Amino acid sequence: MVRNDAVGRWDYLGNAWYDGIADYASGNQGWIPGYNTADQIEDIIETVIETPAFAGVEINAALGIGYTYVTCCDEKNARRTFHYKKFCVGPAVGVAISAGGVTGLDGEDCRSGNYAGIFLEINVNVHPLVGGAIDIGFGDSLFSGVNDLGIIFGLGGGVMVCNYILIDEEIEHCACGEGGSSGY
Secondary structure: OOOOOOOEEEOOOOOOEEEOHHHHHHOOOOOOOOOOHHHHHHHHHHHHHHOOEEEEEEEEEEEEEEEEEEEEEOOOOOEEEEEEEEEEEEEEEEEEEEEEEEEOOOHHHOOHHHHOEEEEEEEEEEEOOEEEEEEEEEEOOEEEEEEEEEEEEEEEEEEEEEEEEEEEEEEEOOOOOOOOOOOO
16 A cells, blocks of 8 residues: 555555655655665665675585686675686585575685685585585685585585686676775
8 A cells, every 4th residue: 555645655565654745755665764665675685796605516426526606896896706616525425506605705805816725615415405515715824714604405415625726707897885996
């Protein structure tokens, strides 16, 4: 129900009451009084897009191979996408597709070399086709600070040590955040 008059109105989602025509005229008709719903949705989408994330596929039986891509936003508001091949070894058997979030790749740390290298991967199925993945990155000071946590769809599981090798990098300037930087 949408009510637009001088007494008051329901917002267009029907979930909040606002008094007076001033709110209506200003376009403040969101879930939070004084904030436009379209802006809220855009903020949520930008947060998800700007959060470092990964997706990939793998197949393994004591030895494994896979492909992973990672996206993150650098300090100049550029969205970077890195593509890696990976080679793994360890007590694991399975085929999986995975996706999730990555820590340690924000801002100035959004660089291809920070995700490349050695990771300990732990994949556990909690249902025959669904499970979780934890990857811990290693670097010069033992732990690199780059880790990821995700959901996997596939069969099998186990523990593997994997080496991620960069195969391609894409940079989309001014694709993150509020506008961009004159640094490019």
